[in-house]
Amino acid sequence: MKLTIVNYGAGNIKSIQFAFQRLGYEAILTDDTEEIINSDKVIFPGVGEASSAMLKLKQTGLDKLIPQLTQPVLGICLGMQLMCNHTEEGNTQGLGIFDVNVKRFSNKVKVPHMGWNTITNLKSDLFKGIKENEYMYLVHSYYAEQCSEAIASSNYELEYTSAIENRNFFGVQFHPEKSSKAGEQILKNFIEL
Amino acid sequence: MLTKRIIPCLDIKNGRTVKGVNFVDLRDAGDPVTLAKQYAELGADELVFLDISATLENRKTMHDMVLHVAEQVNIPFTVGGGISSVEDVDVLLKCGADKISINSSAVKRPELINELSDKFGSQCVVVAIDAKKIESEWMVYLAGGTILTELNLFDWAKEVEERGAGEILFTSMNHDGTKAGFANEALAKLTQLVNIPIIASGGAGTMQHFVDTFKDGKADAALAASVFHFGEISILELKEELKKNSITVRL
Numbered sequence: 001m002k003l004t005i006v007n008y009g010a011g012n013i014k015s016i017q018f019a020f021q022r023l024g025y026e027a028i029l030t031d032d033t034e035e036i037i038n039s040d041k042v043i044f045p046g047v048g049e050a051s052s053a054m055l056k057l058k059q060t061g062l063d064k065l066i067p068q069l070t071q072p073v074l075g076i077c078l079g080m081q082l083m084c085n086h087t088e089e090g091n092t093q094g095l096g097i098f099d100v101n102v103k104r105f106s107n108k109v110k111v112p113h114m115g116w117n118t119i120t121n122l123k124s125d126l127f128k129g130i131k132e133n134e135y136m137y138l139v140h141s142y143y144a145e146q147c148s149e150a151i152a153s154s155n156y157e158l159e160y161t162s163a164i165e166n167r168n169f170f171g172v173q174f175h176p177e178k179s180s181k182a183g184e185q186i187l188k189n190f191i192e193l
Numbered sequence: 194m195l196t197k198r199i200i201p202c203l204d205i206k207n208g209r210t211v212k213g214v215n216f217v218d219l220r221d222a223g224d225p226v227t228l229a230k231q232y233a234e235l236g237a238d239e240l241v242f243l244d245i246s247a248t249l250e251n252r253k254t255m256h257d258m259v260l261h262v263a264e265q266v267n268i269p270f271t272v273g274g275g276i277s278s279v280e281d282v283d284v285l286l287k288c289g290a291d292k293i294s295i296n297s298s299a300v301k302r303p304e305l306i307n308e309l310s311d312k313f314g315s316q317c318v319v320v321a322i323d324a325k326k327i328e329s330e331w332m333v334y335l336a337g338g339t340i341l342t343e344l345n346l347f348d349w350a351k352e353v354e355e356r357g358a359g360e361i362l363f364t365s366m367n368h369d370g371t372k373a374g375f376a377n378e379a380l381a382k383l384t385q386l387v388n389i390p391i392i393a394s395g396g397a398g399t400m401q402h403f404v405d406t407f408k409d410g411k412a413d414a415a416l417a418a419s420v421f422h423f424g425e426i427s428i429l430e431l432k433e434e435l436k437k438n439s440i441t442v443r444l
Binding site (some may be wrong): 012014018022047054107109110112115116118135137141155175178179184 | 196288377443
């Protein structure tokens, strides 16, 4: 099993590496095209701001590479948002892998949406062994709208897409690497896809 | 629904927890990693580590500790104490901390909040505020409550939000250590004033105090140390009590 994490300067990669390490897998951090293409599973992480993250992807050509990958790819948090069509954060054009737009929560609620919230309407093998309304840890100010590719939704101000799947591509808004045992189960499921 | 969070706080000196802990089945109570793991398993939603010695020679020990916590603990954690620059934060985040907390350094140089939220995102910037009610005004203190500033709590809270803080950790010095309940009146005012999450700190003594701080203080999270360390309140029982009082918690 060769597992790589796409390196484009996104924050807190260590937590993801450690989470896989607890499951018994080594995750290699790399921006090398060959290495990413030749891995069995790819993690596309993300903490930070969308437009500057997209700029970094473009500078390294990763914006062209990621949509062409054929093995299972998991985008986490900003990683998932960058895989969508467009995000309001920095008015950024995304990779267009998921056919949905990303918007900002209004100021009617506290922003960022921070803490543990439930995921419902679970629809994918990614959630094998995960019960409806399981709690996941989330920290984000932008959300993907409800859409047909959604495999989980959460509620904060409104119902939104908290996990998404299209072909070999998966995205989760929450942080499985920080979501206790249930989060680790999701990472394990991804490895076993 | 988003839950209210329960956050045990560990004071760290030279890489060890201080103030003592009294956990059943825990052989080495001084090891922060063992303790952190235990808390994660007992249902804590997050953890805060405060480096109370925060000397230069101690930084390396702290980095090692953060690395070990990140390696073994599967819930988010915040690190505070002695952080005063973008470089300090960069190292801690690279070691695996999810958030960092700044206090005195933010008062001394408020632009630091902007610099950190621009570079790392506001989600990882917690501004800790220690304040004391003097006559009718809440005033901000520095350096563990030893230095009085000219800042009013509410003005300062508004400013840190505008500068990009993602969360405020408010400790009432009038309540801290009293075990007589949180500063709910000030908390409720804070929550109304700013649109970022507020962590209540100082005064936890009973489970009812947590119920009150979520209901009356409208806090998003509650932080406590000794009641958890000495086993006076079990996190699981606390969460069951909160649930009975219609407060949403992760159980």
